[in-house]
Amino acid sequence: MPISNLRNKGRRRPFLFLLLLLIFLWSASCGLVMAKISTATTISQIEPQLMSNVDVVPKRHQLGLSLYLDNCTTCHIPVPPQVLPTESWKVILEDYQHYGIQLPTLIDPPRQLIWNYLQVSSRVKSQQEERIPYRISSSRYFKALHPRVEFPQNVNIKGCVSCHPSAAKFDFRTLSSEWPD
DSSP: OOHHHHHHHHHHHHHHHHHHHHHHHHHHHHHHHHHHHHHOOOOSSSOGGGTTSSSOOOGGGHHHHHHHHHHHTTTSOOOOGGGSBHHHHHHHHHOSEETTEEOOOOOTTHHHHHHHHHHHHSBOOOOTTSOOOSSGGGOHHHHHHOTTOOOOSSOOGGGGGGTOTTGGGTOOSSOOTTOOO
């Protein structure tokens, strides 16, 4: 083997080592950033006393809540995850034709953080034969949360504000005067 080939082979080893070191450092820094993102607790749009809305949101899912609010409230009031089963939220998140409207792609990891929040905050479907509701009006959880309310034939989330005047702020606990208790 000529001496020049041995020199080039010796030069490749440090280059390969540096390349592997850079890949490792880049991977480690990405992992640290993702760890910080997934445990962040800053919520931009809601007040702390409303954080629990229907159920308490664990701190590790509050960024998912914030992303949910940031992404979904641009078109409609935020729907509490508790009114639909987990399986419905999965279908809704995966559907790019969201109720007839083409949604911009929500790329991961934000979609994963939103999914983690929705999964923890929603209810699981208890009966295997139960159909997965795509609308809140056909959800038994929605009906269970509103036991004394007689709804019109077509329930629309725009109608929520008639009984929940602060629904746009994700406050479904504050009720209009006709519902004092």
